[in-house]
Amino acid sequence: MMDSGLIGKVEKAKRYAEEKDRITINTFEAKFRGENNDHIVTYDHGKWNCTCNYFQGRGVCAHTMGMEIVLEGMVEPSEQLV
Numbered sequence: 001m002m003d004s005g006l007i008g009k010v011e012k013a014k015r016y017a018e019e020k021d022r023i024t025i026n027t028f029e030a031k032f033r034g035e036n037n038d039h040i041v042t043y044d045h046g047k048w049n050c051t052c053n054y055f056q057g058r059g060v061c062a063h064t065m066g067m068e069i070v071l072e073g074m075v076e077p078s079e080q081l082v
């Protein structure tokens with residue numbers, strides 16, 4: 001049985017989850033299951049990295065761009081998308 005204080009927190013959490021602009025991601029590491037291989041995407045204060053070959057040459061790839069779409073508004077965009 002949840003006490004009323006916790007119920008209030010749950011309601012607040014649901015409201016916060018709709019307000020993504022409150023959230024800025026500083027760092028994360030994610031495993032991305034690509035079509036051929038798994039890749040590790042990392043993000044550190046605006047700096048993206050991915051273990052795939054394409055990223056090594058271009059500084060951007062489908063995995064970082066995909067993560068960027070998922071986390072829209074909570075991460076800084078990777079550079080080249082202009």
Ligand SMILES: [Zn+2]
Binds near residue numbers: 039052054055
């Ligand atoms: Zn990649």
